[in-house]
Amino acid sequence: MYLVPGVGLKHEELERRRRVLNSFASQGFSVDIAAVSSGPLSIESYCDEYVCVQPTLELALKTEQTGYDGIIIGCFGDPGIEAFRETLKIPVVGPGEASMHVASMLGYGFTIITILKNVVNPLKVLARKLSLEDKLVSVRVIDKPVLSLSENVENTKIRLLEEGEMAVKEDGADTLVLGCMSEAFLGLSEFLQEKLGVPVVNPVGVSVKTAELLVVNRLSHSKLAYPPPPKKLVV
Amino acid sequence: MYLVPGVGLKHEELERRRRVLNSFASQGFSVDIAAVSSGPLSIESYCDEYVCVQPTLELALKTEQTGYDGIIIGCFGDPGIEAFRETLKIPVVGPGEASMHVASMLGYGFTIITILKNVVNPLKVLARKLSLEDKLVSVRVIDKPVLSLSENVENTKIRLLEEGEMAVKEDGADTLVLGCMSEAFLGLSEFLQEKLGVPVVNPVGVSVKTAELLVVNRLSHSKLAYPPPPKKLVV
Amino acid sequence: MYLVPGVGLKHEELERRRRVLNSFASQGFSVDIAAVSSGPLSIESYCDEYVCVQPTLELALKTEQTGYDGIIIGCFGDPGIEAFRETLKIPVVGPGEASMHVASMLGYGFTIITILKNVVNPLKVLARKLSLEDKLVSVRVIDKPVLSLSENVENTKIRLLEEGEMAVKEDGADTLVLGCMSEAFLGLSEFLQEKLGVPVVNPVGVSVKTAELLVVNRLSHSKLAYPPPPKKLVV
Amino acid sequence: MYLVPGVGLKHEELERRRRVLNSFASQGFSVDIAAVSSGPLSIESYCDEYVCVQPTLELALKTEQTGYDGIIIGCFGDPGIEAFRETLKIPVVGPGEASMHVASMLGYGFTIITILKNVVNPLKVLARKLSLEDKLVSVRVIDKPVLSLSENVENTKIRLLEEGEMAVKEDGADTLVLGCMSEAFLGLSEFLQEKLGVPVVNPVGVSVKTAELLVVNRLSHSKLAYPPPPKKLVV
Amino acid sequence: MYLVPGVGLKHEELERRRRVLNSFASQGFSVDIAAVSSGPLSIESYCDEYVCVQPTLELALKTEQTGYDGIIIGCFGDPGIEAFRETLKIPVVGPGEASMHVASMLGYGFTIITILKNVVNPLKVLARKLSLEDKLVSVRVIDKPVLSLSENVENTKIRLLEEGEMAVKEDGADTLVLGCMSEAFLGLSEFLQEKLGVPVVNPVGVSVKTAELLVVNRLSHSKLAYPPPPKKLVV
Amino acid sequence: MYLVPGVGLKHEELERRRRVLNSFASQGFSVDIAAVSSGPLSIESYCDEYVCVQPTLELALKTEQTGYDGIIIGCFGDPGIEAFRETLKIPVVGPGEASMHVASMLGYGFTIITILKNVVNPLKVLARKLSLEDKLVSVRVIDKPVLSLSENVENTKIRLLEEGEMAVKEDGADTLVLGCMSEAFLGLSEFLQEKLGVPVVNPVGVSVKTAELLVVNRLSHSKLAYPPPPKKLVV
Structure with missing residues (x-):
């Protein structure tokens, strides 16, 4: 359920x-x-x-x-x-707990790509509660509220791609996690995975x-x- | 307020x-x-x-x-x-945050004496969220629900003394923290401090x-x- | 495979x-x-x-x-x-990696019950490599070599029960992990789980x-x- | 005293x-x-x-x-x-200990702005001794010896502002600490707080x-x- | 031997x-x-x-x-x-263990300069196994396979110098470690030490x-x- | 010198x-x-x-x-x-720094055996400054002031033996360090090593x-x- x-x-x-x-x-x-x-x-x-x-x-x-x-x-x-x-x-x-544990099995450091700056610190605290703060390289935001994500999927896709690329190139992440269920339900993780060449963990399936x-x-x-x-x- | x-x-x-x-x-x-x-x-x-x-x-x-x-x-x-x-x-x-920071300034390791086993893990998680888990030596319980604390103050006093002594002798704490406001409002911290020879942090005053x-x-x-x-x- | x-x-x-x-x-x-x-x-x-x-x-x-x-x-x-x-x-x-991550989702601290003292340090190092050393409460051994485990299953069962009990009572573990595949293939995890009242992670199924x-x-x-x-x- | x-x-x-x-x-x-x-x-x-x-x-x-x-x-x-x-x-x-504990209560990570590079490592070691190294985002210097701070207060003010801004923008600090008593006695913390929009801890008052x-x-x-x-x- | x-x-x-x-x-x-x-x-x-x-x-x-x-x-x-x-x-x-311990005695943070990106993560894991991950500032690579190091020593020298300089300036290292025995046997550590003004640990001598x-x-x-x-x- | x-x-x-x-x-x-x-x-x-x-x-x-x-x-x-x-x-x-680094190369966890309870916390802080606190299992004291160590060498020897044994059996140390130069100059490390079956690091020679x-x-x-x-x- x-x-x-x-x-x-x-x-x-x-x-x-x-x-x-x-x-x-x-x-x-x-x-x-x-x-x-x-x-x-x-x-x-x-x-x-x-x-x-x-x-x-x-x-x-x-x-x-x-x-x-x-x-x-x-x-x-x-x-x-x-x-x-x-x-x-x-x-x-x-979903956050399960996804961070799975991401930890796929590489040395993952980035969470989430929606708004308001949840950046809460997600860092979550990683700390799980004792996985050493694996969390960074939290990045696409700067869109939950309910607008599906309004312009094409733009959401571009923003996810941009932040994913920066996570890999600038932050040194080797794995990505979609850090919002509404983001994850858009079904873009395989597209991102292919484009970015690193695993993209989808909290829905996980x-x-x-x-x-x-x-x-x-x-x-x-x-x-x-x-x-x-x-x-x-x- | x-x-x-x-x-x-x-x-x-x-x-x-x-x-x-x-x-x-x-x-x-x-x-x-x-x-x-x-x-x-x-x-x-x-x-x-x-x-x-x-x-x-x-x-x-x-x-x-x-x-x-x-x-x-x-x-x-x-x-x-x-x-x-x-x-x-x-x-x-x-009060938890403020008391743990003050206790950290008084010694190398403190024990929280709280009420019930149900809050032991929540308090350990709180210490971890504060990055003070290294200073938290142990969490001990007197095993009395909040609303019964003032019913038999004498017994509460004895239990606090017992657990405080074990914190010092067995767990190696050099400082104690009263880990429940109703416990703290009983006004026993100075009594305990005198008996046990270590600082006892009262979250009310702190x-x-x-x-x-x-x-x-x-x-x-x-x-x-x-x-x-x-x-x-x-x- | x-x-x-x-x-x-x-x-x-x-x-x-x-x-x-x-x-x-x-x-x-x-x-x-x-x-x-x-x-x-x-x-x-x-x-x-x-x-x-x-x-x-x-x-x-x-x-x-x-x-x-x-x-x-x-x-x-x-x-x-x-x-x-x-x-x-x-x-x-x-199996070690997957089991430790699953155990981390079930409680605050787990004990691995393994076979011989020779693998105690290797398993602690494994937990450290996974950044899960904070969740690993202890490693306990039943002191039987791999190939003798199935020779006297009854005794293996008793030893697992004994060490599991001590893990919970003395080390403060709230979750157990069977730390050897041959141990796990004996199919005792549900029996242990029932007897000990804590989750027992079986690396085979996990x-x-x-x-x-x-x-x-x-x-x-x-x-x-x-x-x-x-x-x-x-x- | x-x-x-x-x-x-x-x-x-x-x-x-x-x-x-x-x-x-x-x-x-x-x-x-x-x-x-x-x-x-x-x-x-x-x-x-x-x-x-x-x-x-x-x-x-x-x-x-x-x-x-x-x-x-x-x-x-x-x-x-x-x-x-x-x-x-x-x-x-x-003052260092008290200020770092207070700064830890105001946000997720603070920067210390101090005087000379000679005290950068000593202050990092101090944070580590206090178990607060996870909260210390960076130590920045205005590069002025103690006894010259009050000679040109205007310039000291500008340098504090510059380093404070970089602490927030580049290092990701959400809180600042003035890391020298002579710096703190200049009475600039409220001015800085207003300009920078983040709390500025003054070790004198703290x-x-x-x-x-x-x-x-x-x-x-x-x-x-x-x-x-x-x-x-x-x- | x-x-x-x-x-x-x-x-x-x-x-x-x-x-x-x-x-x-x-x-x-x-x-x-x-x-x-x-x-x-x-x-x-x-x-x-x-x-x-x-x-x-x-x-x-x-x-x-x-x-x-x-x-x-x-x-x-x-x-x-x-x-x-x-x-x-x-x-x-x-040699890795001994060199990292010696480097830890010379400063607050060291960079390892090694050969290929394939060994970056293994060396980080090694530092973690040694509990020295806090002292390891970064691992840098000169991007040359072992057996080519001595083919063009002059170029190896330049690459070591370049990466060493970046380790100090960008990563904040105060000490360097040559992270490959074939690199170390080239006898360049004293030259690098003189040029860069920081200690360069040679795993051979150490x-x-x-x-x-x-x-x-x-x-x-x-x-x-x-x-x-x-x-x-x-x- | x-x-x-x-x-x-x-x-x-x-x-x-x-x-x-x-x-x-x-x-x-x-x-x-x-x-x-x-x-x-x-x-x-x-x-x-x-x-x-x-x-x-x-x-x-x-x-x-x-x-x-x-x-x-x-x-x-x-x-x-x-x-x-x-x-x-x-x-x-x-000597403390060098000995702790050497002890770290010999096993997974060492105990320091020192003289008086007054230096227990200072030595723990020293280990923390060195980032070696994870390797320091415990600090034990023989409870004798420096200048009395050589007055009754036989008794010093017995006390070192007793504490060394407890370090191994109760604290789980696999390596010992003599934590005082006057203790170390008594020349007892090889005797202790033989009796206790674990390495005993002498800070003088190290x-x-x-x-x-x-x-x-x-x-x-x-x-x-x-x-x-x-x-x-x-x-």
Whole structure:
């Protein structure tokens, strides 16, 4: 189950994303998608990250109760991932976490190409939380808000190409990661990979296959690491 | 202004805390206190941390508009501190952050004594986010939920003493930090300091004086570090 | 293709392992197995690691030429992984690398349980090469050579249980990793997981699914990171 | 008590500095100033740092015996701070240490702007000793010796502005620290802060308020960390 | 005994190198040289490194049995050093390891100037294995294969000078290390040192004197660190 | 030239130490010894370290002017090493620095066995300054002041043996370093090495041979790293 923490996506776009997600799934697996009904339009700052957690958490709980095998957080910043893991037993995949680990296996240093300068520091902090800060060469931005990405795909493509090239030439990255789910759902990673000659990690496909990896191996997060929160009233 | 992110404190306790806070303030400064009207009773897990941010953020915004000089987050885990800094221009003091920096100036390694095992990992992650993980020797727990701390103060005192002694003898700490505001408001730090022979950092006094330090020096967080979030609707 | 770098496994055991490998594969994928015809019986030291690379490298090259989609190195120490990546274009999965990255997603700190003290330092160095040394809590050994593991499975099971328990209780691990392929092929990870209450990462299943993840996402190692070696004679 | 470790300041300048120091003090606190009578003119190298310690240490001891509540070392490099802490019980504030900790609370990375290339490495080593090397983005120099700073304040101002701008634009700093007390006593930090749009930490004000913070909280360095030196003759 | 792991050197060149090695030896010490009879022509990639170990290991074993006091690996990448130490009791000097430790004593940060981009990442990984990655400022290449270095010494000299200058000016190195034995045997380090005004570490002389240091101090690697490999057949 | 920074050694003991030093020197090298005429009796705290620098610095300057090839600081804590390097052109060997680098080449982790708890933190800070903190497993003390070490050599021997054994068994060290020159001059390292089965690094011999290594290789510290201090009056 892929959980969208923002309210800014229309029904058709959700349906399109469901299809993209399932194009990565192995036989025997299918990915569902659901969006919160309240919260920010998109996740573009720490504020958005904190505010989106509560409604997504409720959605996640329902998902587990319905019997889904695992959850993918629908935002590259992995907002609230520790809270999900405290609450749920089924595996919780953070696209940022999974993508940075995969990128770490492909080379010596990766660059994340994301949307706005507002999320540069949050992504650096995420890498630090994952102990992968030594592998993160730089975070670059194409300087476009989430909801405008698909308005002019051609321009998004050019900007991704430009920043990707600078990441390799100026920052010394040998691997790239698309650092925003809406960016990733545009389906440009193979095009970029071919043009730039370095691996381009797409968090969509990586998240689906990481979820499968965990489910098939009967693995989930350690409850010693994420103990269930003490029971009490929330007013 | 000291902002309590939970709803579990009665009016008299809030008043008592206001007095304690002001006992640390220099002439010319006074500290007000306010609690959110919705949210968790207390902050004892990642879930609580994430859920408490939205209502506290609204309170914080009002505080700045009212003309206060700065804000102290009323929880040692500094929940949502980055969101506050994105939103506000006035300085935002995180008691965990301020206390760990002060403890770092007093010795080579400190232990945090906190309440429940649920917050051990969150506090270690906080130290890592602050780049102070090398100074954090250990996190120890007295194993009592927030709201029970004041029920049996004598027992809380004994448990703090026991864990403090083990921190020094077994973990090699030379400095201690009280890792929960409700623990700190019990006013036991000087007693512990005397008994244990090592500095015991009280986040209450440290936060008040750090707020003063910033205000007097006309310092606040960098807006390059915490740019204001892009304007948009939150549904 | 799963490549066994040692010569110590009989035909039936290779067949059995092929079946275990395929039990993790999604539909559309199948895993083949091949062993070198010269080299050490098993990999239990730096000496074994260095010596096994040349014959395995030749086998790997043939594998790529035959048209396989990817390669899994049949040893948890990932011997020669950089040489494979310099030589090949198809993805090369190191079971140690893949398992440590997966374990890093499940908790705050993992312990590797391996066979002999000879490989303790090599595995710590591997974690350091991967920049995951902060997540590696400890390496523990059951003190049995590779080829004796299956002779007395019951005893191996007990030793794994004992060391797993100590890893959790004494070292503070919240996640375990089986640190030897022959150990992992015994199929004990779910049993251990149930008994110990923490995730137990099995490098066999993790490697198969990591290979799939890379192939489905059309990812392979960066050739900027692993440039092809200069052409020249080897006498 | 603010202790000047060099002999190069005239009486009027000491008086002026006393006034600046007290402009930061809260009611109930007053700051005295004293300079050593032998030692280097100013502190601009490791040699100066080592040589100034002995006379300053004697002055510090007298200060404690006179009944002062704390000591501020009058040099940003914090020369001899560990020796002061071994010898004294009252808190010892190092302006470099205090300023770097405060700067760490204001953003993700700070640049120190200091005087001469001779102190660049000493300041990097100081950051490393404090475990804050990850927060120190760069050290920049205005290339003027201590005693010439006040000769042409206008030029000093321009140079600080130039280096501050480069720190932000080229090095990626989001916060600045004035890395020399004589630089800081010129009172330019607010001007720079306004012009550059990032916080500029002034070690003078930060040191005074850190001393107050410690005294009000009844905190001093741990005697486990800085045990008193064994008694013996110094010939 | 200096062991050449490649087969590409002619008899006269081996003799010349023996003379250079002995020019660094103290009275009472003499250095012998031997090359493997099979293996790669030179060591210019991970592949070469892995492949050269087995024949060199056999040569090393004979060396110890003959009664030599220690061994120097004849390649800056220290290929197989852990395997040598597992197998032998006499000290094993890795020129890369010894040179990086010496360079660390001469300044705050060194640049390695090596031959081809293929060995840049291997040398960075080597520095990381040694825990000296913080001292390694950069790795620069003159872009010439090993066996061509001596063909046009004048050009090699110019390229070393160019890269050395850029290391100091652009990367901020204060110390240089020649990162290839064939480069080092050209005898250019003093010329470079004079021209560039920074220390230039020559791994040839450093290795000879490190071997002496260990022998005179009766030191060798710890057998707890490098336990002998379990006895077994290699087919 | 070996410079003793304390005044506590009698003429005969200085002569004895000269003989020990020369027993490590190669033909063509001889080591002289000189002690300061004012300063602390011995170096057992940060206070001693800071206070001893000025007189030793004057002695060092004379040594260079006399034509000596290099200097060894006569204290394991390397007090004032940066000041010596700023002032002198000839190589300056710090026994602590040299010994820790050599120990790093012999295993994965070393323990320093020193005299008093007062120098435990200074030595940890020294390791951190050298970027070798990851290799330093622990610092252990025999709890005897410098000047009493030779009074009861038998007891010193037993205490070294006890602490060495605990370092290996409890702390996991694979290599030991004698962390005090007066301890090292007792000549017990080979005895300890034999008894404990791990390498025991003697800073006396290591320093002499490191000085030779530097002189023979015409290496000295980088003047970019340690620029000469600005000329000015010291009153």
